Amino acid sequence: MNSIARVQSSRVLVAILSLAAAQGLAAAAHAADYNVGSIEITEPWARATPKGASSAAAYLTITNSGTAPDRVSCTSSDVSGQCQIHTMTMDNGVMKMRPVEGGLEIKPGETVTLKPGGYHLMLVDIKHPLEAGKVATATLQLEKAGTIKVDFPVVPIGAPAPGASTGGGSMMMDHGGMMQMDKH
Numbered sequence: 001m002n003s004i005a006r007v008q009s010s011r012v013l014v015a016i017l018s019l020a021a022a023q024g025l026a027a028a029a030h031a032a033d034y035n036v037g038s039i040e041i042t043e044p045w046a047r048a049t050p051k052g053a054s055s056a057a058a059y060l061t062i063t064n065s066g067t068a069p070d071r072v073s074c075t076s077s078d079v080s081g082q083c084q085i086h087t088m089t090m091d092n093g094v095m096k097m098r099p100v101e102g103g104l105e106i107k108p109g110e111t112v113t114l115k116p117g118g119y120h121l122m123l124v125d126i127k128h129p130l131e132a133g134k135v136a137t138a139t140l141q142l143e144k145a146g147t148i149k150v151d152f153p154v155v156p157i158g159a160p161a162p163g164a165s166t167g168g169g170s171m172m173m174d175h176g177g178m179m180q181m182d183k184h
Contacts, residue, residue, distance in 0.1 A: 034148055034150055036145045036146050036147075036148040037066065037070075037142065037144060037146060038064055038066025038067075038068075038070070038145060039062060039063070039064055039065075039066070039072075039106065039142055039145045040062070040063045040065065041060055041061070041062055041148070041150055042060065042061045042063070043059075043113075043161075043162065043163065044058065044060040044150050044151065044152045044153070045059055045060070045152055045154075045155055045161065045162050046058035046059070046123075046130055046136050046152040046153070046154050046155070047130070047154065047155055047156075047157060047158075047159065048129070048131055048132045048155065048156050048157045048159075049126065049129045049130045049157070050129065050157065051129050052129075053126065053129060054125060054126060055080075055122060055124050055125070056079070056080070056122075056123040056126050056130050056136070057121065057122060057123070058114075058120065058121040058123060058138060059113075059114045059115050059116065059120055059121070059152075059161065060113075060114050060121070060150065060152070061111060061112070061113045061114070062104075062106050062111070062112050062113075062114070063106075063110070063111040064107060064108055064109065064110055064111075065108075065109070066108055066144075067108050068108060068144060069105055069106065070105075070106050070143055070144045070145055071103035071104065071105050071106070071142070071143040071144075072103055072104050072106060072140055072141070072142050072143075073085060073102075073103040073104075073141045073143075074121050074138050074139070074140055075139045075140070075141045076138065076139045077121075077123050077136060077137065077138040078137045078138075079123055079126055079127055079128070079130060079136040080123035080124055080126045080127065081124060081125030081126075082122075082123075082125055083121060083122070083123055083124070083138050083139075084100075084121070084122045084124065085099065085100045085103065085104050085114070085119060085121060085122070086098060086099055086100065086119070086120055086121075087100055087118070087119050088117060088118060088120070097122070099122070103141075104119060115161060116161070121138060123136065130154045132154055132155060132156040132157070132159075133154065135151045135152060135153055135154065136151075136152045137149055137150065137151050137152070138150055138152065
């Protein structure tokens with residue numbers, strides 16, 4: 001085998017190993033589904049944070065298959081001093097985040113996805129950076145269905161949501177810089 005063929009073979013091998021590692025990380029990021037009463041929680045995940053970050057965001061999908069509305073709040077997390085549900089809006093080009101007072105309502109038959117750029121769990125005063133491949137746990141309180149602990153697998157900084165295409169459209173929640181935290 002000549003040197004060009006060896007270099008090409010090495011590149012192919014590196015590409016295959018990189019793909020296998022990425023698939024392994026994606027598999028590790030796959031989370032369990034949770035059921036409490038008529039509420040189903042699916043696809044929980046969080047994104048890793050840089051050193052020095054004071055907050056992090058976590059995401060999930062909530063479906064209410066019952067006949068009555070329910071409200072969800074985040075009561076605690078093993079990785080932060082506070083856990084809240086926030087909404088995010090754009091106002092004249094400035095991103096504003098605000099806690100959802102009284103919990104987020106999930107109407108009967110409704111599915112609500114907490115995702116980058118919208119509703120999300122805000123982990124405030126994180127105790128340490130969230131690291132890819134690890135898990136953060138949060139306790140959610142449902143007004144009618146009860147309390148449940150949910151594990152949020154942590155994906156790398158900048159990674160798309162688990163199951164999302166890698167072709168962009170994923171927004172990284174950076175709670176510093178140009179973003180503004182609206183505390184009203």
